[in-house]
Amino acid sequence: MIFGFGKKKQQEEDDHDEELELISFQGPVSGPPPNLNENPGLVRAGLIPAKEIVSDAVSRDASMLRLDPKGAGYIGMMMVDGMKYPGPRLQKQQGTAITQILKMMAGLSIQERKKPQRGSIKADYEGQPYDIAIDITPTPEGERLNIYIANLKTRPNKPEEIGISETLKEKIREMAATREGYIGVCGGSRSGLTTSTVGVVRSVDAYVYGVYKVFDTGTWDIPYVTDFEREEGHDLETTVTRAQRAEADVIYVPPITSEEEAKVIIERASKSVIIGEFPAKDAVSGLLQLNKWVGNQELLASNLKAIITSKLIRKLCPSCKQAYAPNPKLLAKIGLSKETKALYRHRVQPQELQKGETWDSCPKCQDVGYQGQVAMFELLEMTEGMQEVVRSKLTPDAIRTQMKKDDALTLQKDGLRLVAEGITSLEELQRTFKS
Numbered sequence: 001m002i003f004g005f006g007k008k009k010q011q012e013e014d015d016h017d018e019e020l021e022l023i024s025f026q027g028p029v030s031g032p033p034p035n036l037n038e039n040p041g042l043v044r045a046g047l048i049p050a051k052e053i054v055s056d057a058v059s060r061d062a063s064m065l066r067l068d069p070k071g072a073g074y075i076g077m078m079m080v081d082g083m084k085y086p087g088p089r090l091q092k093q094q095g096t097a098i099t100q101i102l103k104m105m106a107g108l109s110i111q112e113r114k115k116p117q118r119g120s121i122k123a124d125y126e127g128q129p130y131d132i133a134i135d136i137t138p139t140p141e142g143e144r145l146n147i148y149i150a151n152l153k154t155r156p157n158k159p160e161e162i163g164i165s166e167t168l169k170e171k172i173r174e175m176a177a178t179r180e181g182y183i184g185v186c187g188g189s190r191s192g193l194t195t196s197t198v199g200v201v202r203s204v205d206a207y208v209y210g211v212y213k214v215f216d217t218g219t220w221d222i223p224y225v226t227d228f229e230r231e232e233g234h235d236l237e238t239t240v241t242r243a244q245r246a247e248a249d250v251i252y253v254p255p256i257t258s259e260e261e262a263k264v265i266i267e268r269a270s271k272s273v274i275i276g277e278f279p280a281k282d283a284v285s286g287l288l289q290l291n292k293w294v295g296n297q298e299l300l301a302s303n304l305k306a307i308i309t310s311k312l313i314r315k316l317c318p319s320c321k322q323a324y325a326p327n328p329k330l331l332a333k334i335g336l337s338k339e340t341k342a343l344y345r346h347r348v349q350p351q352e353l354q355k356g357e358t359w360d361s362c363p364k365c366q367d368v369g370y371q372g373q374v375a376m377f378e379l380l381e382m383t384e385g386m387q388e389v390v391r392s393k394l395t396p397d398a399i400r401t402q403m404k405k406d407d408a409l410t411l412q413k414d415g416l417r418l419v420a421e422g423i424t425s426l427e428e429l430q431r432t433f434k435s
């Protein structure tokens with residue numbers, strides 16, 4: 001197998017392979033364990049190579065690994081902290097065996113090769129629990145395999161770990177205190193949408209309010225939130241209504257997937273706070289989308305409380321980040337306080353070392369300069385002004401103008417907070433908004 005990865009030297013690559021411990025697969029997250037004895041040939045051909053490529057990705061802190069059938073083989077791609085890196089290149093036979101064995105381990109059908117399938121494997125790597133999600137998409141050349149990797153122990157879970165500031169948390173609490181309205185969470189692809197939504201739910205004070213969730217959140221364990229059983233044959237509306245009769249103050253609902261569900265949620269939001277995610281790339285398009293689904297401006301203006309959007313940004317490596325004194329002109333230009341004494345940036349290796357100078361690589365980030373990600377947030381609130389916009393002239397420009405008037409929290413402002421706190425760099429903030 002050939003692994004291409006950033007600028008690493010071949011020697012380091014070899015060392016990496018030697019030390020590699022293999023992941024152990026413990027069966028599908030839901031459903032019965034696979035019967036390996038039924039397919040001894042497939043197990044022989046695919047199990048060890050599958051463990052090797054997944055272990056390699058896990059050991060590099062990848063959040064995603066893709067194997068794409070192309071011509072005579074498979075082309076791999078990895079995502080680490082939101083950045084793309086080349087992955088393994090495999091021969092057709094091996095790539096197919098790996099795909100099939102991972103489908104089997106996730107409880108998917110290995111006979112089915114023409115339809116999308118999705119499942120998850122429980123796994124253990126170096127004593128840590130992992131969720132390995134297997135996502136299959138048929139392409140003209142075979143099946144594309146996307147593997148999503150989550151370390152269940154280190155995955156951010158508390159609002160502050162996810163990136164929710166004290167100010168935003170306070171806002172969410174104020175909204176929950178009104179005991180009504182829909183708080184919709186949206187974001188672009190790979191924006192960590194579910195993580196952000198969990199953070200919003202956890203920002204509500206669950207000691208004070210009855211917070212219920214009415215769907216299976218898989219491996220997400222949300223403390224102090226009551227699991228409200230959805231009864232056999234009950235649709236979303238019946239379930240939410242039952243939860244409201246059971247005196248839920250706040251209900252965490254499944255992601256909206258249709259106009260029907262959007263209507264139910266906005267209508268029921270007059271009886272309690274409802275929090276959930278919905279597909280839209282940002283707050284502006286989110287409001288337009290909800291309006292299109294609901295088709296009733298008056299209802300939307302009164303029952304929508306807020307739209308929260310998130311976007312991920314890389315965090316500076318805490319071991320090697322460097323402080324510098326920012327130029328006062330720069331601070332004024334980007335809107336940071338002139339009292340800001342230090343900002344941080346990632347350490348860059350000089351092109352040529354001066355005489356007597358040495359360079360020690362950072363063992364924590366291998367000189368990438370960044371490690372891990374955190375979310376920036378945007379908050380579109382249904383202020384009186386925004387209600388007027390919904391009722392009269394709902395255009396992207398009108399929404400943006402109103403957000404300015406409301407002095408809304410924007411992704412840029414929240415990103416600058418992270419820069420001021422030394423969590424990320426100005427360079428990274430610029431890169432995030434360029435891409």
Ligand SMILES: [Zn+2]
Pocket residue numbers: 317318319320321362363364365366367368369370
């Ligand atoms: Zn470092």
